[in-house]
Amino acid sequence: MTTRRPPTGPPGFTLTDTAVSLMVGAVLILIVSSFLVDGQRSFTQAYGGVFGSPAQEALAARAVFRRTIRQACAGMAAVAADGRWIEVRYYSSPGVSAPDRAARFEVSGQDLHLRRSVLETGQTLSLETVCRNVVSVQFHLTGGSAQMFLTLDDGSSSQTVNTAAAMRSP
Amino acid sequence: MRTRGDRHGGRPGTSLVEVTLGLSVILITALGSAYYRYATALGVQIAQAHVTGADVAVTLVEAWQGMSGSESFAPDQEFASYLTVAPATGGSAPSGYTLLGAYDIVVGPRTYRATLCWKDVASGLREIGVAVSWPLGHGEQLKTYPLTAYVRR
Numbered sequence: 005m006t007t008r009r010p011p012t013g014p015p016g017f018t019l020t021d022t023a024v025s026l027m028v029g030a031v032l033i034l035i036v037s038s039f040l041v042d043g044q045r046s047f048t049q050a051y052g053g054v055f056g057s058p059a060q061e062a063l064a065a066r067a068v069f070r071r072t073i074r075q076a077c078a079g080m081a082a083v084a085a086d087g088r089w090i091e092v093r094y095y096s097s098p099g100v101s102a103p104d105r106a107a108r109f110e111v112s113g114q115d116l117h118l119r120r121s122v123l124e125t126g127q128t129l130s131l132e133t134v135c136r137n138v139v140s141v142q143f144h145l146t147g148g149s150a151q152m153f154l155t156l157d158d159g160s161s162s163q164t165v166n167t168a169a170a171m172r173s174p
Numbered sequence: 175m176r177t178r179g180d181r182h183g184g185r186p187g188t189s190l191v192e193v194t195l196g197l198s199v200i201l202i203t204a205l206g207s208a209y210y211r212y213a214t215a216l217g218v219q220i221a222q223a224h225v226t227g228a229d230v231a232v233t234l235v236e237a238w239q240g241m242s243g244s245e246s247f248a249p250d251q252e253f254a255s256y257l258t259v260a261p262a263t264g265g266s267a268p269s270g271y272t273l274l275g276a277y278d279i280v281v282g283p284r285t286y287r288a289t290l291c292w293k294d295v296a297s298g299l300r301e302i303g304v305a306v307s308w309p310l311g312h313g314e315q316l317k318t319y320p321l322t323a324y325v326r327r
Contacts, residue, residue, distance in 0.1 A: 017187065032200050039207035046211045050218040066229075078240070146252055149240020151233055153256040164282065166229045166257065168236035 049161070058156040061135035062163040068118060068134050069109065069152050073169035077103050078148035081171065090143035090150055093123060094173060103173075105129070109152070114138050116154070223308055224317065226281050231306040231321040234288055243292055243300040243325040249277050257281065267291035271303065284308055300325050 017025075053059055076092035080103060083090045089110035093103035108119045116134045121127060137158040144151040151168040188196075238247045250259040258280035265276025267289070274290040289305045302325060307318040 021187070032197075036200060036204050036207070039204050039211070043207045043211040043214070046214040046218075050214045053218050053222065142256055144253070144256060146237040147241035147244075149237050151237060151253070151256070164226070166226075166233050166281065168233040168240075170236050170239040 052161040056161045057158050058137055058161050058163040061137065061156055062154070062165045065116065065135045065152070065154055065156075065165055066167050068132075069150075069167060070169040072107050072109075072118065073150045074172045076107065076150075076171040077173040078171040081145055081150060083143050083145050083150070087142035087144060090145070090152075092150070092171065109134070109143065111138055111141055116141060220310070222282075223284055224319070226284070227286055227306045227308055227317070227319045228321075230279055230281065230286050230288060231304050231319050234290065234306075235302060235304045235321045235323050238290065238302050238304070239323050239325050242327055243302045245274065245292070247274065247290075249275075249279075249288070249290075262287060265289040268303075279306075295324070298327050300327055 072094075073092060075094045077094060080093040081090065089108060091106055091108040094105050094107060095103055096105045104123050106121050106123050108121070110117055110119065115136050116138050118130075118132045118134050120129045120132075122129060135154075135156060137156045139155040139157045139162070140153075141155070142153045144153070146168075149168055149170040152165065154165040154167075156163045156165070233253075234249055237249070237252060238244075241247050249257075250261055253259050260278050262276040262278045265273060265287070267273035268291065271291040271293045274292060276287060276289045279286045279288055286306050286308045289307075290303070291305075292300055292302045295301045301322060303320065303322045305318055305320045307316040309315070310317050
């Protein structure tokens with residue numbers, strides 16, 4: 005029969021105890037840290053996808069494009085041969101007998117602009133930046149509707165917008 | 175003074191219960207963090223797929239509306255320069271509707287199935303419908319986004 009020998013030295017951790025526990029602790033801390041960092045990264049990515057600049061600008065671009073095109077007159081739109089701009093015509097008020105305003109979506113640098121002007125004189129009434137961080141944009145006409153294929157990217161997240169609207173005015 | 179080691183009669187240090195409890199806390203934290211990461215990434219993917227599916231449906235139905243609901247509307251020819259569109263087989267229209275066609279549209283990493291159908295609901299008024307569906311994960315389950323519009327003819 006063997007009996008356990010009582011410790012002969014002063015009570016405490018041995019060097020082996022300390023080394024092993026430190027190693028185990030370090031490994032656990034590394035594992036948990038990697039989980040936390042990945043979780044934080046996923047959350048940041050998710051937040052950027054929902055609240056980031058491209059996501060917000062994509063929402064704005066969809067809304068502005070649809071609203072503008074729906075206001076326009078069918079059969080009076082023009083689009084660039086390379087699809088970089090589109091121009092539609094619309095009525096400034098219900099009392100006007102013919103379309104007297106023009107709205108033009110065009111890319112300038114990395115910005116998508118909406119320019120509203122007087123049809124007869126060409127005078128610019130407003131120039132609105134619809135969205136920034138434009139990587140590519142293509143406009144297309146199908147009968148009485150217009151389509152926009154837009155890609156936004158600010159370096160941290162990207163958004164693709166494929167949308168269309170039919171021109172409602174006669 | 176009595177020390178812990180003296181009380182238990184052995185060497186001083188942490189007991190097995192204490193070590194197990196500590197490891198359990200760390201394990202639960204790690205698992206919770208992993209689930210949080212998984213749920214976040216999955217939620218973003220589902221939301222992005224839904225937004226893209228809705229975009230595809232709006233693009234198709236508004237373009238078709240622009241052609242007054244014409245039966246010659248062909249998305250694979252119309253959007254060939256902008257989207258990856260190919261005719262698909264197996265689409266079916268609801269009872270009372272006429273099937274225009276089914277198309278597979280690739281946007282990003284996913285393929286969306288668009289089924290287009292129409293019905294003349296009154297003289298000079300046509301109902302056009304687009305149903306866009308895409309797989310949820312890798313299973314058979316599909317998410318569908320239907321959209322209906324009316325056009326005067």
